[in-house]
Amino acid sequence: MPETMSAAENYRDIVTELDAHAKKHEQETPQLIVVSKTFDANTIQPVIDAGARVFGENRVQEAQAKWPELKAKTAEIELHLIGPLQSNKTADAVALFDCIQTVDREKIAKAIAREMKSQEKQLKLFVQVNTGSEPQKAGVLPETATDFVRWCQDELGLSIEGLMCIPPFHENPGPHFALLRKLARESGLTKLSMGMSADYLTATEFGASHVRVGSSIFGKR
Numbered sequence: 517m518p519e520t521m522s523a524a525e526n527y528r529d530i531v532t533e534l535d536a537h538a539k540k541h542e543q544e545t546p547q548l549i550v551v552s553k554t555f556d557a558n559t560i561q562p563v564i565d566a567g568a569r570v571f572g573e574n575r576v577q578e579a580q581a582k583w584p585e586l587k588a589k590t591a592e593i594e595l596h597l598i599g600p601l602q603s604n605k606t607a608d609a610v611a612l613f614d615c616i617q618t619v620d621r622e623k624i625a626k627a628i629a630r631e632m633k634s635q636e637k638q639l640k641l642f643v644q645v646n647t648g649s650e651p652q653k654a655g656v657l658p659e660t661a662t663d664f665v666r667w668c669q670d671e672l673g674l675s676i677e678g679l680m681c682i683p684p685f686h687e688n689p690g691p692h693f694a695l696l697r698k699l700a701r702e703s704g705l706t707k708l709s710m711g712m713s714a715d716y717l718t719a720t721e722f723g724a725s726h727v728r729v730g731s732s733i734f735g736k737r
């Protein structure tokens with residue numbers, strides 16, 4: 517993408533591209549989540565003005581510094597937490613975000629359930645799966661994903677929308693997207709958050725319901 521193009525133009529182009537690519541591959545058009553981490557409110561606002569309503573941030577504290585004001589200006593903003601959540605930030609995360617995509621262990625699932633109850637707020641929830649079983653990466657292991665989803669549903673009464681993954685950086689993402697889709701089907705879930713700047717078209721071909729795109733919209737971080 518040429519450097520001279522604005523984030524708003526990039527956003528509009530990707531929306532059009534996703535729609536065309538999904539049609540070509542007979543898939544539903546995924547929801548584009550605009551990943552705005554590291555960019556400030558003045559950089560984000562033109563993308564909101566261009567029509568974007570769904571955004572992703574990976575740190576609670578960083579999001580708290582810019583999103584309350586941006587949300588106050590535009591009613592229908594939907595904010596997704598796409599980075600790991602520490603349990604001491606759960607109350608803040610539940611207060612600010614509309615969706616948490618990184619539910620990945622019993623402790624954090626319990627904390628989210630408790631906070632949603634006390635704040636009387638329902639968030640959309642995704643379980644993050646570590647499809648590459650990478651030691652340093654967050655997410656439940658693929659072989660435990662189905663049991664973990666059922667535990668969240670049965671023991672905590674959580675309504676889980678779908679699964680999320682970040683494939684290993686140096687691997688072909690296709691098999692990881694296929695694995696996430698298979699695991700979601702086994703759990704009876706329909707939503708798949710997968711695909712970033714490098715591979716959002718591939719993810720679309722594998723049936724992503726949500727793609728998370730940052731640098732292809734805002735440029736290098």
Ligand SMILES: *Cc1c(COP(=O)(O)O)cnc(C)c1O
Nearest residue numbers: 551574598712713728729730731
């Ligand atoms: C930063 C981030 C993205 C966006 O990455 P780009 O390659 O800039 O599109 C997507 N998902 C997660 C979980 C991220 O942390």
